[in-house]
Amino acid sequence: MTTPANDASKGPRDTMTGTVPSGGGVAPERNPSVATRERRTAAISPSGETPYLVVEDLTVQFPTADGLVSAVNGLSYSVPLGRTLAIVGESGSGKSVSSMAVMGLHDPKRTRISGSIKLGGDELVGLSENELMKIRGDAVAMVFQDPQSSLHPLYTVGNQISEAYRVHHKVTKEVAKKRALEMLDLVGIPNPIRRFKQYPHEFSGGMRQRAMIAMGLVNDPKLVIADEPTTALDVTVQAQILDLLNNLQKEFGSAIVLITHDLGVVAEMADDVLVMYAGRCVEYGTAEDVLARPRMPYTWGLLESIPTVSAANERLRPIKGLPPSLLALPSGCSFNPRCPYADRVKGERCTTDLPELLPVDGAGAHTSRCHLHDKASIYEAEVAPRLG
Amino acid sequence: MLYFVARRLFSALSVVLATLIVTFALFFIAPTDPAAAICGERNCTQERYNDIKENLHLDRPKVQQFAEYTAGIFVGRTFETSGVVQDCKAPCLGFSFKSNRPVTEMLSSRIPVTVSLVAGYSVLVLTIGVFVGSMAAKRRGTTADRVLMSSTLVLSSIPYYIVALMISLYLTILYPILPRGGYTPFTESPGKWFLGLLTPWLVLGIYSCTQYARYSRGSMVETLSEDYIRTARAKGLSDRVVTYKHALRSGLIPVVTIFGLDIAGSLGGAIFTERIFDLPGLGNLVLSSLTTYDLPVIMGVVLVSSVILVTMNFIVDVAYSVIDPRVRLS
Numbered sequence: 067m068t069t070p071a072n073d074a075s076k077g078p079r080d081t082m083t084g085t086v087p088s089g090g091g092v093a094p095e096r097n098p099s100v101a102t103r104e105r106r107t108a109a110i111s112p113s114g115e116t117p118y119l120v121v122e123d124l125t126v127q128f129p130t131a132d133g134l135v136s137a138v139n140g141l142s143y144s145v146p147l148g149r150t151l152a153i154v155g156e157s158g159s160g161k162s163v164s165s166m167a168v169m170g171l172h173d174p175k176r177t178r179i180s181g182s183i184k185l186g187g188d189e190l191v192g193l194s195e196n197e198l199m200k201i202r203g204d205a206v207a208m209v210f211q212d213p214q215s216s217l218h219p220l221y222t223v224g225n226q227i228s229e230a231y232r233v234h235h236k237v238t239k240e241v242a243k244k245r246a247l248e249m250l251d252l253v254g255i256p257n258p259i260r261r262f263k264q265y266p267h268e269f270s271g272g273m274r275q276r277a278m279i280a281m282g283l284v285n286d287p288k289l290v291i292a293d294e295p296t297t298a299l300d301v302t303v304q305a306q307i308l309d310l311l312n313n314l315q316k317e318f319g320s321a322i323v324l325i326t327h328d329l330g331v332v333a334e335m336a337d338d339v340l341v342m343y344a345g346r347c348v349e350y351g352t353a354e355d356v357l358a359r360p361r362m363p364y365t366w367g368l369l370e371s372i373p374t375v376s377a378a379n380e381r382l383r384p385i386k387g388l389p390p391s392l393l394a395l396p397s398g399c400s401f402n403p404r405c406p407y408a409d410r411v412k413g414e415r416c417t418t419d420l421p422e423l424l425p426v427d428g429a430g431a432h433t434s435r436c437h438l439h440d441k442a443s444i445y446e447a448e449v450a451p452r453l454g
Numbered sequence: 455m456l457y458f459v460a461r462r463l464f465s466a467l468s469v470v471l472a473t474l475i476v477t478f479a480l481f482f483i484a485p486t487d488p489a490a491a492i493c494g495e496r497n498c499t500q501e502r503y504n505d506i507k508e509n510l511h512l513d514r515p516k517v518q519q520f521a522e523y524t525a526g527i528f529v530g531r532t533f534e535t536s537g538v539v540q541d542c543k544a545p546c547l548g549f550s551f552k553s554n555r556p557v558t559e560m561l562s563s564r565i566p567v568t569v570s571l572v573a574g575y576s577v578l579v580l581t582i583g584v585f586v587g588s589m590a591a592k593r594r595g596t597t598a599d600r601v602l603m604s605s606t607l608v609l610s611s612i613p614y615y616i617v618a619l620m621i622s623l624y625l626t627i628l629y630p631i632l633p634r635g636g637y638t639p640f641t642e643s644p645g646k647w648f649l650g651l652l653t654p655w656l657v658l659g660i661y662s663c664t665q666y667a668r669y670s671r672g673s674m675v676e677t678l679s680e681d682y683i684r685t686a687r688a689k690g691l692s693d694r695v696v697t698y699k700h701a702l703r704s705g706l707i708p709v710v711t712i713f714g715l716d717i718a719g720s721l722g723g724a725i726f727t728e729r730i731f732d733l734p735g736l737g738n739l740v741l742s743s744l745t746t747y748d749l750p751v752i753m754g755v756v757l758v759s760s761v762i763l764v765t766m767n768f769i770v771d772v773a774y775s776v777i778d779p780r781v782r783l784s
Contacts, residue, residue: 169688171684171687171688195693199690199691199692200690201690202687202688202689202690203688203689203690203691204690207688208685208688210681210684210685210688211681212681215680215681215682216681216682216684216685217682217685218682218685218686218700218703218704219682219704219778219780220703220704220777220778220779220780221700221703229689229691230689230690233689233690233691234690265779265780267780278685281685281689
């Protein structure tokens with residue numbers, strides 16, 4: 067909540083003409099038919115700024131021997147430069163799969179992708195492997211979860227960083243090495259010259275993740291996708307890595323998509339939050355909206371399951387049940403078998419109709435997918451007191 | 455790195471020394487009588503037998519014999535039979551009384567043949583075998599992959615010598631598509647050396663290539679699903695660089711391990727191949743020496759083979775440490 071861009075969040079949300087941030091993301095020019103304008107509205111960042119990354123109606127499916135797995139279903143979001151979007155959800159909710167699709171990392175032979183992913187106005191869905199290669203690591207970079215397994219164990223760290231630079235820049239090894247040393251220094255690795263020649267197994271966990279970030283940012287990407295960047299790290303190191311990401315974002319002005327299941331990380335990092343459940347977006351809004359005024363029972367469950375210091379003697383409140391199989395999603399709302407509030411909706415709507423992603427207060431950018439009509443009062447009366 | 459190489463070299467030398475002791479023990483301590491073997495079955499009078507025993511110091515303590523044998527390797531020695539003194543220069547591996555020549559001399563012309571054969575074999579399996587396996591891994595699940603892998607399975611189920619004999623018969627004699635096997639020293643004519651060994655290499659190599667293709671396929675399938683391969687792709691590297699640089703380097707590790715274990719087997723395969731193509735290598739020599747009980751030659755071949763084996767293993771170890779830097783540090 068520290069970036070000035072946040073102030074724009076109160077502004078009108080039904081227009082594309084927000085302030086253009088320093089990086090210069092350009093709004094896509096399209097035929098402004100009513101239908102597209104409506105769909106585009108859903109994809110506008112909750113801040114109302116011109117987004118750099120626009121994902122619209124993204125669906126990712128994997129044909130398997132057991133049937134078609136719909137890992138991501140009709141997902142729409144957008145991220146302007148300089149802002150951080152956190153995608154939150156359980157394992158298997160489709161958060162990683164959707165960002166792998168942004169990177170074009172899915173095997174086209176085994177994956178069906180539909181919808182639209184626009185990066186600075188250019189469509190990525192349907193691009194050939196060769197065209198995607200030019201974008202990967204250059205305009206979009208990814209910081210992976212477990213630096214232990216995500217760095218090649220047999221190449222020196224320096225080698226891997228300079229390689230990432232040389233893929234997109236025609237420079238000599240010396241120039242790339244200089245750049246890599248610069249990056250190692252930038253991400254706070256002491257003694258870069260010695261570290262350059264070391265292998266990942268000679269690094270500590272936090273240092274490895276720093277090296278991973280250095281590798282991701284070596285080409286000055288406009289969009290950084292951080293896939294659970296702190297999950298494999300100690301708590302103390304986690305905070306350092308998050309600080310680092312925050313500072314680098316301020317310096318480079320890039321857009322960040324942060325994938326996490328840790329709401330603590332979300333509170334610290336995110337400007338906007340998108341909650342995913344079973345491949346669908348169930349709640350989307352600014353971090354303040356989603357964390358302080360959540361309007362979807364699944365988000366309530368996530369918030370309630372965080373252990374708090376004041377409630378040290380209480381048992382944890384997990385969300386009961388398991389996420390559904392993506393092969394056989396429950397009819398209606400995917401969350402209905404686990405939803406403690408489903409009986410408050412009249413009739414069988416929760417089990418028959420998939421709720422639309424609608425603005426929570428009739429208008430505005432904070433949207434949620436739930437049939438409950440008195441979400442605000444239920445939250446204030448029942449959920450908020452439990453959160454302490 | 456230097457320390458690693460020195461340590462490996464030391465352990466290699468100790469293996470050679472152990473082989474020396476064991477082979478010596480096998481032939482001289484075991485209940486075979488070298489003197490009787492040299493004397494022959496016919497015309498062996500007691501007098502001649504004793505003569506041989508005394509001249510070759512076979513009546514002396516075993517330890518002393520061993521010391522003389524070992525010393526011979528480094529400084530040379532002389533053998534005296536029936537009043538004729540035979541000089542055996544260092545490295546002396548004994549004297550073959552069957553053919554009246556020092557063993558070293560008999561071996562020296564044959565070592566290059568076997569080494570050429572095994573070296574060519576190694577190059578074949580480590581290039582074609584690994585390449586085919588990697589291609590199959592990259593296209594796993596496709597028809598090409600299945601055809602490739604099932605055909606290698608069929609081929610490797612047929613005993614080696616049958617494949618070798620059939621190829622030799624059909625492709626070099628009945629339908630001479632491939633050049634006839636034969637050996638010309640490399641120093642004499644590299645072209646003839648290559649052509650003469652081409653068929654033996656193919657026969658010995660293609661067969662193992664099928665197995666190496668399967669090993670490397672398995673190893674590469676596993677490596678290609680590693681997180682760091684995804685990272686490499688996320689950097690924007692091309693599929694080719696990802697497969698043949700990032701994945702292959704890790705994928706090679708188990709293959710090199712198997713190769714190290716397999717070298718002894720390839721020396722055994724070389725014996726068949728030399729026999730089938732009539733190449734004057736160590737394998738042929740040891741087969742003929744076995745039929746004539748030429749003990750010093752057999753001993754020499756065993757010792758030299760062990761040195762070849764240990765050398766190859768040493769190379770594998772060093773290659774291993776080049777591929778995987780973690781090996782050096784542990």
